[in-house]
Amino acid sequence: MSYLKQISDKELKEGIEHFIQEAKGKYVPSVTLDTVIFGFHDNKLKVLLLRFAQTAHFILPGGYLSKDEDLDMAALRVLRERTGLDNIFLEQFYTSGKKNRTSNSIVSQLMKDLLGNLPADHWFNQRFVSVCYYALVDDTKVNPKPEPFFTEFKWFDIEAIPVLLYDHNLIVEKALKRLQTDLDTKLVGSKLMRDSFTMNELQKLYEAVFQHPFVRTNFQRKMLSLGILERLEKQYTGKSHKAPYLYRFTKDPLED
Amino acid sequence: MSYLKQISDKELKEGIEHFIQEAKGKYVPSVTLDTVIFGFHDNKLKVLLLRFAQTAHFILPGGYLSKDEDLDMAALRVLRERTGLDNIFLEQFYTSGKKNRTSNSIVSQLMKDLLGNLPADHWFNQRFVSVCYYALVDDTKVNPKPEPFFTEFKWFDIEAIPVLLYDHNLIVEKALKRLQTDLDTKLVGSKLMRDSFTMNELQKLYEAVFQHPFVRTNFQRKMLSLGILERLEKQYTGKSHKAPYLYRFTKDPLED
DNA sequence: TTATATTGTATCATTATGATACAATTGTAT
DNA sequence: ATACAATTGTATCATAATGATACAATATAA
Numbered sequence: 001m002s003y004l005k006q007i008s009d010k011e012l013k014e015g016i017e018h019f020i021q022e023a024k025g026k027y028v029p030s031v032t033l034d035t036v037i038f039g040f041h042d043n044k045l046k047v048l049l050l051r052f053a054q055t056a057h058f059i060l061p062g063g064y065l066s067k068d069e070d071l072d073m074a075a076l077r078v079l080r081e082r083t084g085l086d087n088i089f090l091e092q093f094y095t096s097g098k099k100n101r102t103s104n105s106i107v108s109q110l111m112k113d114l115l116g117n118l119p120a121d122h123w124f125n126q127r128f129v130s131v132c133y134y135a136l137v138d139d140t141k142v143n144p145k146p147e148p149f150f151t152e153f154k155w156f157d158i159e160a161i162p163v164l165l166y167d168h169n170l171i172v173e174k175a176l177k178r179l180q181t182d183l184d185t186k187l188v189g190s191k192l193m194r195d196s197f198t199m200n201e202l203q204k205l206y207e208a209v210f211q212h213p214f215v216r217t218n219f220q221r222k223m224l225s226l227g228i229l230e231r232l233e234k235q236y237t238g239k240s241h242k243a244p245y246l247y248r249f250t251k252d253p254l255e256d
Numbered sequence: 257m258s259y260l261k262q263i264s265d266k267e268l269k270e271g272i273e274h275f276i277q278e279a280k281g282k283y284v285p286s287v288t289l290d291t292v293i294f295g296f297h298d299n300k301l302k303v304l305l306l307r308f309a310q311t312a313h314f315i316l317p318g319g320y321l322s323k324d325e326d327l328d329m330a331a332l333r334v335l336r337e338r339t340g341l342d343n344i345f346l347e348q349f350y351t352s353g354k355k356n357r358t359s360n361s362i363v364s365q366l367m368k369d370l371l372g373n374l375p376a377d378h379w380f381n382q383r384f385v386s387v388c389y390y391a392l393v394d395d396t397k398v399n400p401k402p403e404p405f406f407t408e409f410k411w412f413d414i415e416a417i418p419v420l421l422y423d424h425n426l427i428v429e430k431a432l433k434r435l436q437t438d439l440d441t442k443l444v445g446s447k448l449m450r451d452s453f454t455m456n457e458l459q460k461l462y463e464a465v466f467q468h469p470f471v472r473t474n475f476q477r478k479m480l481s482l483g484i485l486e487r488l489e490k491q492y493t494g495k496s497h498k499a500p501y502l503y504r505f506t507k508d509p510l511e512d
Numbered sequence: 513t514t515a516t517a518t519t520g521t522a523t524c525a526t527t528a529t530g531a532t533a534c535a536a537t538t539g540t541a542t
Numbered sequence: 543a544t545a546c547a548a549t550t551g552t553a554t555c556a557t558a559a560t561g562a563t564a565c566a567a568t569a570t571a572a
Binding site: 215217218221222225234236237238239240241242243 | 559560561562563567568569570571572
């Protein structure tokens, strides 16, 4: 659920220098990708964040666009690198391009401390436009890989996202808004639920995404009327009340 | 409504060379902007397209991102340059990033013919990621400026868009889909209508955007129930039937 | 057996939507 | 004047969707 690695300034500096060396020829300049990775756990909507090495601050998982790579492929690769997951549901939802969105940040200061004063045309002094995707994942299957810049990953409740680097708080907000409409129109709920679940669990997902309660009986009627759920056997939990049915999503509503 | 200019190969070549000279220091590499400019005229939804000089092909109005410019500002500037309009309604809706989206096109061939074989790292051989905006304008007020690459501009009915250069047909399709949802959710209709209009004219707009008819009486009931229209005096057209009321949008539904 | 929590379903009122009817109005034709 | 055609504004009816509430049916604990 969480990963933590210690790294020395020297290791970090070397890692960064090595990265920059490689990046120059490999990546399309000026373009980054950021991903808002949503999971659903403990009846809460969660977002995966990375702690930037040597700082107390978190950041969205992101990456760069290879010169020979489609943008969507790059987003998938970034997700694979960060979460170890393939076949992820991904949607592009926004491109962030304010001119000062990454300047004057703690990261710039850290880079200066580690690498000295960088020339104006240095990789890290580039202006980046960031194409943003959101992903829906089964967070129990996420198995993140270590990477020089990031020494910790952590799932945050959507209601308790800390102050993030750059303009990433804004990006998370936009991702949530898009998730809300997609949950209604594209019925992407299946991507966040386990294979089978109770109606109550599904309701908790909707309440977490929309951040308001639903009337239980009406929610159930609505969901069943959509024709996307299949009723399975009952789930006996040992609790002292009627056992709920389990459901699963019949077919993927996204397949056309 | 339409603009046409003749230009010689020599003029075009000089124009392009001059542009490239300027562009290198001025613009963020790898990033372009494309705009789908919608207008509403003759009860049809129209899109403004530019003919690429020396070709028979049309293209979306686009531009580049200046190094000291926010992305949204760049989109506004591009629109101002192309249409002469300020205070335009603009929405970012998609970022196009397939690796080959601009290669192997007629434009590449034209550039080769004009400028000779370009080095691999030449400005025009860059790979561009394009951030796409759509705009809603009063097309009677559009007063486009000439520009070296483009020698003709023309409004096309959305139902009769020709084959465009690059992936621009795809971009127009995505713009239309987004316009459909925004017309429903953000009620952006006011941006495409003249100041006052009849209910029938408004219905024609909706039918053009959604590309299907609405039942007149129910459409009227729905529109009036939204509480965004103000009824004005009747419009006597001299036609032999009841004169319709004129309406106007009360307040901008987008102002929060 | 009783009590408690929760679930599945039914019901009713209200609102939204689709389909249709019809009177009112404007100008033209007779 | 009168009849007519075209179109508009509004009403009405049936149906569907939604919000609010009631209640019987479990499943286990006491």
